[in-house]
Amino acid sequence: MQGAQSRTALASLTGLSHASMTAIMSDLLTQGLVAELTADRPDGRTRGRPATFVNFARNAAHAALFELDVNRARLSLIDYGGVLVDRIETDLTPTTFAGIAPCQFLSDRLDALLARTPAAQKTLRRVAISVQGILERDGRGLRWSPIQHLAGAPFATELSVARGLPVTLHKRGRLLAEGARWLDPALHEASVATVFVGSTVAMGVTFRGQIMGRGDEGATEFGHMNHVPNGALCRCGMRGCIEAYAADYAVLRNAYSVPETAPPAPAVPVQQYEMLMQRAESGDRSATHAFNLAGRAIGFGLSRMLAIYDPSHILIVGPGARALELMRPEIDQAIKASLVGSINGAPHIIAHRDETEPIFKGLLMKTLNDIDQVDFAPLPSTERAGTAG
Amino acid sequence: MQGAQSRTALASLTGLSHASMTAIMSDLLTQGLVAELTADRPDGRTRGRPATFVNFARNAAHAALFELDVNRARLSLIDYGGVLVDRIETDLTPTTFAGIAPCQFLSDRLDALLARTPAAQKTLRRVAISVQGILERDGRGLRWSPIQHLAGAPFATELSVARGLPVTLHKRGRLLAEGARWLDPALHEASVATVFVGSTVAMGVTFRGQIMGRGDEGATEFGHMNHVPNGALCRCGMRGCIEAYAADYAVLRNAYSVPETAPPAPAVPVQQYEMLMQRAESGDRSATHAFNLAGRAIGFGLSRMLAIYDPSHILIVGPGARALELMRPEIDQAIKASLVGSINGAPHIIAHRDETEPIFKGLLMKTLNDIDQVDFAPLPSTERAGTAG
DNA sequence: AGCATTATTTTCAATGCTCGAAAAAAGAAG
DNA sequence: CTTCTTTTTTCGAGCATTGAAAATAATGCT
Numbered sequence: 001m002q003g004a005q006s007r008t009a010l011a012s013l014t015g016l017s018h019a020s021m022t023a024i025m026s027d028l029l030t031q032g033l034v035a036e037l038t039a040d041r042p043d044g045r046t047r048g049r050p051a052t053f054v055n056f057a058r059n060a061a062h063a064a065l066f067e068l069d070v071n072r073a074r075l076s077l078i079d080y081g082g083v084l085v086d087r088i089e090t091d092l093t094p095t096t097f098a099g100i101a102p103c104q105f106l107s108d109r110l111d112a113l114l115a116r117t118p119a120a121q122k123t124l125r126r127v128a129i130s131v132q133g134i135l136e137r138d139g140r141g142l143r144w145s146p147i148q149h150l151a152g153a154p155f156a157t158e159l160s161v162a163r164g165l166p167v168t169l170h171k172r173g174r175l176l177a178e179g180a181r182w183l184d185p186a187l188h189e190a191s192v193a194t195v196f197v198g199s200t201v202a203m204g205v206t207f208r209g210q211i212m213g214r215g216d217e218g219a220t221e222f223g224h225m226n227h228v229p230n231g232a233l234c235r236c237g238m239r240g241c242i243e244a245y246a247a248d249y250a251v252l253r254n255a256y257s258v259p260e261t262a263p264p265a266p267a268v269p270v271q272q273y274e275m276l277m278q279r280a281e282s283g284d285r286s287a288t289h290a291f292n293l294a295g296r297a298i299g300f301g302l303s304r305m306l307a308i309y310d311p312s313h314i315l316i317v318g319p320g321a322r323a324l325e326l327m328r329p330e331i332d333q334a335i336k337a338s339l340v341g342s343i344n345g346a347p348h349i350i351a352h353r354d355e356t357e358p359i360f361k362g363l364l365m366k367t368l369n370d371i372d373q374v375d376f377a378p379l380p381s382t383e384r385a386g387t388a389g
Numbered sequence: 390m391q392g393a394q395s396r397t398a399l400a401s402l403t404g405l406s407h408a409s410m411t412a413i414m415s416d417l418l419t420q421g422l423v424a425e426l427t428a429d430r431p432d433g434r435t436r437g438r439p440a441t442f443v444n445f446a447r448n449a450a451h452a453a454l455f456e457l458d459v460n461r462a463r464l465s466l467i468d469y470g471g472v473l474v475d476r477i478e479t480d481l482t483p484t485t486f487a488g489i490a491p492c493q494f495l496s497d498r499l500d501a502l503l504a505r506t507p508a509a510q511k512t513l514r515r516v517a518i519s520v521q522g523i524l525e526r527d528g529r530g531l532r533w534s535p536i537q538h539l540a541g542a543p544f545a546t547e548l549s550v551a552r553g554l555p556v557t558l559h560k561r562g563r564l565l566a567e568g569a570r571w572l573d574p575a576l577h578e579a580s581v582a583t584v585f586v587g588s589t590v591a592m593g594v595t596f597r598g599q600i601m602g603r604g605d606e607g608a609t610e611f612g613h614m615n616h617v618p619n620g621a622l623c624r625c626g627m628r629g630c631i632e633a634y635a636a637d638y639a640v641l642r643n644a645y646s647v648p649e650t651a652p653p654a655p656a657v658p659v660q661q662y663e664m665l666m667q668r669a670e671s672g673d674r675s676a677t678h679a680f681n682l683a684g685r686a687i688g689f690g691l692s693r694m695l696a697i698y699d700p701s702h703i704l705i706v707g708p709g710a711r712a713l714e715l716m717r718p719e720i721d722q723a724i725k726a727s728l729v730g731s732i733n734g735a736p737h738i739i740a741h742r743d744e745t746e747p748i749f750k751g752l753l754m755k756t757l758n759d760i761d762q763v764d765f766a767p768l769p770s771t772e773r774a775g776t777a778g
Numbered sequence: 779a780g781c782a783t784t785a786t787t788t789t790c791a792a793t794g795c796t797c798g799a800a801a802a803a804a805g806a807a808g
Numbered sequence: 809c810t811t812c813t814t815t816t817t818t819c820g821a822g823c824a825t826t827g828a829a830a831a832t833a834a835t836g837c838t
Contacts, residue, residue, distance in 0.1 A: 019828095052787085436812075
């Protein structure tokens with residue numbers, strides 16, 4: 001979504017008439033949600049009345065986006081135009097949240113961020129947090145998370161009270177789905193499964209453009225789908241999950257022939273995981289074997305998913321996306337051993353290079369949408385979606 | 390959907406105003422799609438202006454519905470009011486379609502049906518066929534079916550040409566989903582997984598009232614989800630499918646200790662399957678063991694499904710629904726061994742007594758809807774759905 | 779400079795769907 | 809025969825949307 005468009009372009013993009021577009025835009029202009037760009041853009045067309053471009057008014061609102069991962073916390077300040085204004089990154093360790101309450105940690109980062117951009121303080125509308133794990137049913141806290149000491153306290157509610165702002169919690173898998181829709185216009189209304197492979201294995205799923213999962217905050221637990229009954233020990237405490245074969249810690253464990261019932265490492269440094277890939281790419285037997293096991297787990301998982309849900313696109317994102325080619329033979333073989341795979345053929349599985357973009361994009365779009373839907377209440381929901389093309 | 394309702398009732402049911410309801414109904418009345426009932430119904434209310442009930446005009450259209458199963462073919466004539474007018478049943482054997490082309494078989498039954506109700510001939514609008522197996526992508530034929538000799542010929546197209554009528558082919562799993570929505574108003578907008586257990590294992594899935602699957606005719610292949618790599622031989626030719634443990638032929642095979650790589654029986658008589666249940670219910674060890682294996686396969690299948698899709702309701706239908714209590718311990722145990730199951734608890738799984746009703750109901754509603762949407766083109770789609778309550 | 783050309787944007791009257799309120803209708807109760 | 813109750817219809821208004829025409833703002837050509 002880059003919204004600098006002429007009214008005519010928006011009209012054909014949304015399928016509305018020019019007349020409607022004028023009416024809607026004059027509404028939004030008086031509300032101060034969009035602005036006309038005076039700077040005439042150097043685009044090819046010269047004849048005719050020059051188009052006046054409209055865009056979201058960047059200062060109409062700001063939002064703070066936290067992305068919490070096993071080894072890193074990232075806080076981004078974005079404006080209503082979807083532009084990244086500022087960003088703070090912090091390393092996390094398995095003991096971080098043993099030393100500081102999650103709410104306090106988040107509040108401190110937020111202070112630091114706002115200190116650098118004081119102007120955003122007045123227009124800050126929302127805080128959104130991306131987490132891994134299983135959310136409470138009400139979406140206000142975590143029941144379980146691979147990030148140590150994070151589950152338990154309802155830190156979203158605490159932060160909301162402390163700051164007097166709406167704070168939303170989003171499962172990473174769900175944001176993957178949201179983000180994938182915006183990576184490519186072709187995916188926006190398609191059925192897409194987006195698989196994250198890295199410190200965890202997660203999946204976001206859209207079905208004809210709708211994000212699947214129970215309730216508004218639902219998501220899948222692909223990483224914890226059973227692969228082998230009573231199999232390898234997973235971080236979640238269960239045995240035989242896909243993640244226990246395909247996440248970074250699992251590949252590490254298998255590459256070094258650690259028994260698969262050994263407790264998983266709480267966090268794997270990025271470099272170590274990258275090194276494993278290099279070793280496998282250069283032919284190292286034990287590393288290759290570990291990635292084969294990972295591919296097999298993902299392959300059977302996908303084959304089982306295909307029996308229920310048959311997306312038009314399968315994307316692999318995250319640090320593990322680089323290892324897709326190492327895993328592909330096993331993935332293909334597992335899928336071919338199933339009826340759907342043998343009849344429909346293996347689906348197209350593609351790796352998306354930038355691991356963090358889908359999650360950030362998803363968080364960003366979801367939050368801007370929340371601002372539109374909730375904070376700036378009665379707007380036609382088609383309007384922001386229309387700028388996708 | 391029983392449409393005999395007063396305009397006032399319909400208004401509150403649909404949420405539309407009385408004024409709109411009057412307008413819509415007068416439209417439909419002049420189009421001849423609905424009729425007013427003159428027979429005053431003996432309902433409690435006496436005071437006030439008596440309500441005039443409106444209902445679908447039964448003679449506005451008719452449809453012929455085929456339900457093809459492994460051992461039986463059933464043809465039903467229904468009218469626009471959704472009322473069953475007549476029905477013909479025919480036993481099928483694995484050799485039936487070796488002797489007669491599917492199109493010819495269907496056409497013969499259709500002749501027999503129409504001979505008994507000649508009045509329907511003029512208003513017959515559509516033929517709809519419920520089948521098992523995997524459809525071609527265009528939905529006009531079968532790639533594979535457990536019904537012997539049925540796959541291959543594009544008999545839907547042939548019949549359509551021969552009769553000059555639209556003929557649609559529907560995967561049974563999909564109809565399960567459609568039918569389940571109409572079994573209970575509470576299910577209509579819910580997320581429901583409906584599992585058929587009997588001569589096959591099939592599943593229909595709705596997500597917030599929408600039926601899932603690729604394209605308009607998509608459905609799931611739950612029965613052919615892999616349960617155990619390289620496991621029992623399935624009718625589909627693959628190994629380790631859930632069906633190869635949980636369908637009637639699989640239970641039979643396991644109960645008699647036939648090796649699980651032995652070719653599946655092409656059809657199992659209903660009585661034999663019922664007898665197995667009785668033996669298991671009265672404590673027979675080998676029968677109990679066979680149903681345990683079936684429960685385990687279904688349980689792991691559901692647990693794997695839950696990792697991706699978490700429905701609010703799980704229904705078990707079909708002949709095997711009677712055996713649910715035999716299978717439930719293994720189902721529960723398999724689900725409890727997964728992260729989602731252990732955190733969210735085992736979902737509510739309920740058996741639906743009448744096995745054929747969901748499929749027939751689904752076929753009926755889908756076909757009536759097709760008549761509305763396609764044949765009586767530009768009607769507001771809310772109108773029929775509104776009569777659900 | 780003046781006019782034709784081109785493309786964008788706005789205006790305007792009309793359409794279609796919806797609604798709330800009031801009115802009309804059809805009986806029962808008193 | 810009047811009053812009451814409930815259903816159904818009528819009526820005018822509101823609202824989002826549209827196509828067509830008009831207005832606008834530039835360039836290109838003579």
